[in-house]
Amino acid sequence: xxxxxxxxxxxxxxxxxxxxxxxxxxxxxxxxxxxxxxxxxxxxxxxxxxxxxxxxxxxxxxxxxxxxxxxxxxxxxxxxxxxxxxxxxxxxxxxxxxxxxxxxxxxxxxxxxxxxxxxxxxxxxxxxxxxxxxxxxxxxxxxxxxxxxxxxxxxxxxxxxxxxxxxxxxxxxxxxxxxxxxxxxxxxxxxxxxxxxxxxxxxxxxxxxxxxxxxxxxxxxxxxxxxxxxxxxxxxxxxxxxxxxxxxxxxxxxxxxxxxxxxxxxxxxxxxxxxxxxxxxxxxxxxxxxxxxxxxxxxxxxxxxxxxxxxxxxxxxxxxxxxxxxxxxxxxxxxxx
Numbered sequence: 001x002x003x004x005x006x007x008x009x010x011x012x013x014x015x016x017x018x019x020x021x022x023x024x025x026x027x028x029x030x031x032x033x034x035x036x037x038x039x040x041x042x043x044x045x046x047x048x049x050x051x052x053x054x055x056x057x058x059x060x061x062x063x064x065x066x067x068x069x070x071x072x073x074x075x076x077x078x079x080x081x082x083x084x085x086x087x088x089x090x091x092x093x094x095x096x097x098x099x100x101x102x103x104x105x106x107x108x109x110x111x112x113x114x115x116x117x118x119x120x121x122x123x124x125x126x127x128x129x130x131x132x133x134x135x136x137x138x139x140x141x142x143x144x145x146x147x148x149x150x151x152x153x154x155x156x157x158x159x160x161x162x163x164x165x166x167x168x169x170x171x172x173x174x175x176x177x178x179x180x181x182x183x184x185x186x187x188x189x190x191x192x193x194x195x196x197x198x199x200x201x202x203x204x205x206x207x208x209x210x211x212x213x214x215x216x217x218x219x220x221x222x223x224x225x226x227x228x229x230x231x232x233x234x235x236x237x238x239x240x241x242x243x244x245x246x247x248x249x250x251x252x253x254x255x256x257x258x259x260x261x262x263x264x265x266x267x268x269x270x271x272x273x274x275x276x277x278x279x280x281x282x283x284x285x286x287x288x289x290x291x292x293x294x295x296x297x298x299x300x301x302x303x304x305x306x307x308x309x310x311x312x313x314x315x316x317x318x319x320x321x322x323x324x325x326x327x328x329x330x331x332x333x334x335x336x337x
Contacts, residue, residue: 171238
């Protein structure tokens with residue numbers, strides 16, 4: 001329901017593609033950084049970027065229209081506060097999420113083929129890019145590194161409350177399953193000096209995790225195991241953490257991942273699934289749900305759906321623990337039946 005006196009945007013505005021694509025092209029080219037560096041006219045920026053000056057000027061004019069840039073009478077552009085967020089060094093880090101040569105930006109281009117996913121129930125990424133999402137990341141080290149960097153940024157920005165949301169210290173040893181570059185484990189180990197941890201991931205991310213944990217002085221309390229979460233996991237840890245993993249996969253694959261965790265965890269251990277689950281047990285992030293559909297065929301799931309998958313893996317829901325400033329991010333605690 002709309003607030004009194006508030007008129008929602010019109011259908012044409014909601015369906016517009018010109019504005020989001022203009023922003024994403026500006027992010028991909030690094031336009032904001034060039035303007036900030038003093039290349040304030042279209043010809044000056046175009047020369048540095050190697051693009052068509054007239055076409056770039058048309059792009060920049062639209063960015064003025066939507067409030068990302070200002071333009072003076074001489075045709076020189078400056079960044080507004082909103083436009084500053086497209087700078088590569090902006091603390092919000094939005095440019096790398098929008099750039100089409102990054103993992104998420106490239107993935108979002110799959111929305112062009114959303115109709116294919118709706119018709120078939122299958123991911124559209126391969127239709128748009130020729131190969132499935134995970135295969136593309138596995139074959140392209142730069143794209144894989146982009147994905148790991150974005151996931152690390154996500155943890156830094158969205159999971160600040162994670163170390164205090166659960167009694168991690170009591171677990172003794174946690175295994176971050178599909179832990180990427182080790183960002184989540186690093187946060188936990190830094191907050192809980194008595195905790196030990198393991199990252200399990202494929203060779204590219206595993207190498208990044210080793211470097212990151214070493215650089216942060218945590219290597220003496222952490223190890224990195226190269227492997228897949230579809231294969232047997234290291235056994236006997238106090239907890240197996242699946243952070244934003246289950247939503248990447250369809251039901252069959254999700255059950256297989258949970259079953260691997262159930263096989264590895266001891267009778268007293270727990271499996272901790274970190275996903276977008278609200279206080280009402282539902283998953284409110286409908287945009288992310290569509291993103292998972294077109295990327296990988298995965299989905300956002302509420303507590304009931306996660307519980308049903310867990311049951312197939314021999315696990316039961318023991319409780320939920322909200323995380324930090326984003327109340328719909330929760331730790332769903334699972335244990336052996």
